[in-house]
Amino acid sequence: MRSSESRSRNMQAVRGKNTKPELVVRKAAHSLGLRFRLHRSDLLGRPDLTFPKWQTVLFVNGCFWHQHANCARSKLPKGNKEFWSTKLTRNVERDRRNYRLLEEQGWRVVVIWECDLHRSGAIGLLEKHFIRSSI
Template structure:
């Protein structure tokens, strides 16, 4: 059972941001600290990647475990209420992500996906960004 009223739940869900999320800010801060320079949210690229490294032709998506359906993370589990709605929504998000990644790769872009739970450790962020450092 949801411990919030429908009005409060709606307010909470409307407060979820698309850009400048805490995990995204952590990745940006770490990338900048190790000397990587990037552009943000280029709308001309499919999926509007969170970070774009034009010289390296690499994009980085920072995915929330819940919103993008990470099955091996506790934060990725579906709510117990309104399961059909959430299941369909997360599946659409996953399909959209897959299509964007595939089209970017066809256009010769390298794609890195960093999950929200991976941003809790600087070492994991560095590990995800290491392919960018090798290209220097």
């Protein structure tokens, strides 16, 4: 188990954008010829990628921070469980609210989970959401 100082340093190092999974998805989207905008601050939740041509926003979610259901990576830390439970529950509620409001504004919302990238690869996931769905 880590000391609280060590845990604090680890959590401070967590980035909100330009994460490794996000960079993998961006590279794959570019290789497929998909054009996108990054981190549009005028949209709720600041989507990682926005595809204006398809009126689609894409979020690359970390399984822990966004509590991917039934995923081993979404397990709560053993220490300070109440804090983490409250924090992560708020994250999930905020995500759901943002997705709903974006859809009400006419956006199609796509979420790619970190664990799915490991299983299926970014190109396969993007093809599923963009090419095979014939947007």
